[in-house]
Amino acid sequence: MTSPGRDRLRELLDAVLDEDNRSLADMAGDAYASPFHFSRQVSGGAGESPVALRRRVVLERAAWQLRHGAPVTEVAFAAGYESVEGFSRAFARAYGRNPSSAAPGGKRDADWLPAPNGIHFHPPSSLWVSDEPVRRGGDEVTALLVHHGVEDTRGLLELAKGLPDEEYRRVRAAGLSVLPWDGAEETLAAVLDHLVWSLEVWVASLEGADTPDHGPDDAAALLDRHDAVAPRWLAAVRDVARRGAWNDRLVDALCDPPESFVLGSVVAHVLTYSAHRRQLARHWLREAGVAVDAGDPIEWLSRRDR
Structure with a gap:
């Protein structure tokens, strides 16, 4: 039985896509279900059988790996095929071209195959669950808050550059923690570092990049x-706004355990904690004797419009 708060979609997808689960029986065992019940759950929730879902997502991953220069033989065996010939036939049926003809470059969804459920491979090791684009309005307000956030952060970093170390x-x-998984943020340096680091991590996740290296935290480097x-x-x-994709869902395997995130909630999360940290930074800059404005978006927009 699934415990309260667990993401059952993620559990089922984990079982389907686990590298060690090559058969329906393996998948079902990993999800603590009978093959019959497991197949019904996945097919009912995703509109696609577990075997077909796994085959398609693995081929999407293979297409991405090939576009990034991986050898066909290596990709074929990583995808679970017993021979390059078998992999090449499956790839050609799915994409209408040979795996050796994969061209570099392309957008995030360049390798996506038609799917009844919006579930696709998202590099390097995640899933993207696409929702039909639905315009919900408010994009202009979101854009204003996002632009204000990055420009306000930059202004605070410029002010911090003038402080003695x-x-x-x-x-x-002492002991302040904005988010429990981020650790202590007891200093101005730590708060400003988390402002930048949060963007770096979320952007990497959205772009399908590896977790970035955590760079130096002096104010000039943070800038x-x-x-x-x-x-x-x-x-x-x-x-996201252009595609009306606020309800798209990213299943991020870089988390431990993997979690699924609605894109709109990711943007809201960044905006919420960025605003909180920027006000903390303002308070501590004033304590250090630095004159700083209120950080009001109304005043910011008024200055921009002059």
Whole structure:
């Protein structure tokens, strides 16, 4: 039985796509269900049999690996095929071309095959659950908050560059933790670092990139990191808005255990905790003797419109 709060969709998909589960019996055993019951659950929830779902997503992963230069033989065996010939036949049936003709580049969904459920491979090791585009309005407000967030963060980093290191790293709230999994944020340095790091991690997840390296946290370095990630974050949110994809779901295998996230909730999460951390940074900059504005989006937009 699934315990309260568990993501049953993720559990079923994990069982279907686990590298060690090559048969329906393996998948069902991993999900603590009989093959018959497991097949009914997956087919009923996803509109696709477990075997067909696994085969399609594995081929999508193979197409992505081939476009990024992996050898056909390596990809074939990683996909669970016993021979390159068998893999090549399956790939050609699915894509209408030989695996050796895969071209580099392309968008995130370039390798997606037709699916009845919107479940697709999302590189490097995740799933993307696509929803039909539904316009819900409010995109303009979201865009304003996102732009204000990145520009406001940049302004705070510029102010922090002028602080002596002992002020920048002074413990100002012993034991403070904004989010339990992020650790302590007792200093201005830690709060500003988490502002940038949060964007870096979420952008990597949305782009299908590996978890980024955590760079240095002095204010000048954070400014460079922010200037590198901010345009990518803006582009990612614009893409979600353009496609009306706020209800698309990313199943992120980089989490432990993997979790599924609705894209709209990801943007809301970033905006919420960015605003909180920016106000903390303002309070501590004032404590350090730095004059700083209120961070009001009304004032920010008024200045931009002058």
